Amino acid sequence: MEVVRRLRPPERYAFAVSVRPLLVPKHDPCGRLGEDGLWLAMRTPAGPASLHLARAAGELIATGHGPGAEWAADRADAIAGLRDDPGDLPTLAARHPLVARLAKTFSGVRLPATGQVFPRLLRAVLEQKVTGKEAHRSYRAVCRHFGEPAPGPAGLLLPPDPAVVAATAYWEFHPFGVEQRRTETLLRAARVADRLERCADAAEATTRMTALPGIGPWTAAETVRYAYGDPDAVSVGDFHIPNTVAWALAGEPRGTDARMLELLEPFRGHRGRVCGLLALGGIQAPKFGPRMPLRSFARF
Structure with a gap:
């Protein structure tokens, strides 16, 4: 099954920068961003699907493939960030010259909202208390192990099925570089994934997630920022x-x-967006001391 939808982005819309956070850097088994646009595999309520987003003559062409093609196409504008409305951000940004400059420079960047909690939560749990390289290496290994071929011609894998993850023993994650603590957090989340997906908004999802042992404000914010497009989610x-x-x-x-x-606080409503602007602007505090070492739990 294939469903096509044509979308009209706003002026100065920055497609690649907006959707890039949906993928882990360098290689994501469940998605790809290149000259042909964005490919994203997903498990929808209607079944597996892959979504292709491509720029063409001022439009954004969304093509859904597979049993969940219609769901994916209907959600395409949110996934592309086109439902994101910066609203009063320019007014709030004017309270600080650097934020004002970055808000103007990156005014075309929009916040995606996939509408899917567990795939992003899986990534956030794997990113707890380790370096990005370690987390992304584990994410790729987990997706390759649990993934199934996604519909469409892109050769992607579907994100891991929560039910299959929940039925896996924690020690089976050790070869993926994931120790017992993070694995057990992930298994707890997988067991209630259906309830998490039914949350009405970011606030409800945050409450449900943080009620689970091992999931705190950081993990919840990293999840709802892109599952719900929450511009105020701060990674405490x-x-x-x-x-x-x-x-x-x-x-x-x-x-x-x-x-x-x-x-x-002066940017409440857009606090997470402001943090994102600082990252886009390459702003970094001075670095002191040694870097966090890379480890391999697969060898423990």
Whole structure:
């Protein structure tokens, strides 16, 4: 089955920058972004699907493949970030010159909303307390192990089925570089994935997720930011972001979560978006001390 939908992006819409966060860097078994556009595999309520988004003559052509093609095509504008409305961001951004400049520079960037919680939650759990390289390596291994071929010609894998993940013993994740603590958190989330997918909004999903042992504000924010397109989701507990915010907004080389939230308060409603703008602008606090080492739990 194939379903095609034509979308009209806003002026200055930055397609690649907007959708890139939906994929892990370098290689994602469940998606691809290239000259031919974005390919994304998904498990929809109607069945497996893959979605292709491509620019063409000022339009965005969305093509859904597979049993879930209609669901994917109907959701395409949200996945592309076209339902995201920055609203009063320019007014709020004017409260700080750097934020104002970045908001203008990246005014074409929109926040995607996939409408799917578990795939993003899986990635967020794997990213807990490890380096990005470690997490992404584990994510690829997990997807290759649990993934099934997705519909369409892109050769993608479907994201892992929560029911299959939930039925897996924790030690089977060790070869993927995932230790018992993160694995058990992931298994708990997989067991209630259906309930998580039925949440009405980011607030309800955050409440349900953080009620699970092993899932805190950081993991919930990393999930709802792209599952629901929540522009206010702040990753409290992040290793870098408090320092980045403190440096960018107050010239302080180090910051706590409390200080970060204090500095972001004038931008409430768009606090997560402001953090994203700082990242897009390449803003980083001064670095001190050794880097976090890379580890391999598969060898433990």
